[in-house]
Amino acid sequence: ETGVTQTPRHLVMGMTNKKSLKCEQHLGHNAMYWYKQSAKKPLELMFVYSLEERVENNSVPSRFSPECPNSSHLFLHLHTLQPEDSALYLCASGGRGRGYTFGSGTRLTVV
Amino acid sequence: DQQVKQNSPSLSVQEGRISILNCDYTNSMFDYFLWYKKYPAEGPTFLISISSIKDKNEDGRFTVFLNKSAKHLSLHIVPSQPGDSAVYFCAASDGANSKLTFGKGITLSVRP
Numbered sequence: 001e002t003g004v005t006q007t008p009r010h011l012v013m014g015m016t017n018k019k020s021l022k023c024e025q026h027l028g029h030n031a032m033y034w035y036k037q038s039a040k041k042p043l044e045l046m047f048v049y050s051l052e053e054r055v056e057n058n059s060v061p062s063r064f065s066p067e068c069p070n071s072s073h074l075f076l077h078l079h080t081l082q083p084e085d086s087a088l089y090l091c092a093s094g095g096r097g098r099g100y101t102f103g104s105g106t107r108l109t110v111v
Numbered sequence: 112d113q114q115v116k117q118n119s120p121s122l123s124v125q126e127g128r129i130s131i132l133n134c135d136y137t138n139s140m141f142d143y144f145l146w147y148k149k150y151p152a153e154g155p156t157f158l159i160s161i162s163s164i165k166d167k168n169e170d171g172r173f174t175v176f177l178n179k180s181a182k183h184l185s186l187h188i189v190p191s192q193p194g195d196s197a198v199y200f201c202a203a204s205d206g207a208n209s210k211l212t213f214g215k216g217i218t219l220s221v222r223p
Contacts (some may be wrong), residue, residue, distance in 0.1 A: 004154075007117075031210075040120075041114070041215065042213050042214060042215040042216065043155075043200065043213040056210075071215070090151070092154075094211075099145050099157050099202075099211070100157075101157070102147075102154030102155045102156065103154050104152075105152070106152065107152060
């Protein structure tokens with residue numbers, strides 16, 4: 001257990017489904033991040049939230065919709081995804097210090 | 112444009128020998144560097160870090176070296192163990208914010 005909890009660990013969804021990924025941290029960090037990891041690619045930063053406010057959106061398609069209701073929780077709402085969206089989705093939190101704490105990720109498969 | 116580059120995708124090393132993982136960066140504003148280790152189907156875990164005011168940081172079998180003039184850092188693992196087999200990501204931040212920029216990662220395989 002790293003201090004950042006992601007659920008579910010695995011998710012299979014059809015292209016017309018709506019699902020949500022959840023991330024929770026109780027480390028007192030003030031920034032939270034969504035990353036996508038596809039095979040043989042760098043970690044791709046998707047969204048950054050600082051003090052519950054979205055401060056960065058790296059050209060992510062609108063079928064991915066983040067939500068940060070408070071400093072401890074972060075969601076990624078998924079809608080009408082494509083098979084190429086299948087990947088490991090990682091949540092991380094970071095404080096005023098250095099470095100992130102990552103969750104274990106959600107392995108998403110879009111069929 | 113990749114600001115953090117790990118140019119070798121993989122490295123294979125015999126157990127007991129030294130593993131040297133390299134990382135180059137282009138942004139001269141980076142002042143803090145980290146290495147993360149990742150097993151399949153898990154999130155990356157923090158391994159070791161170094162501030163730009165230092166040129167070496169050691170933690171057990173892991174040592175990170177920083178050459179600021181060459182914008183290069185390396186992670187040394189000695190002796191390497193089979194359990195070290197994983198993907199290693201180099202990351203950097205510029206101090207103005209806490210956002211990290213990651214490299215593509217390198218897959219280390221330690222042969223028994």
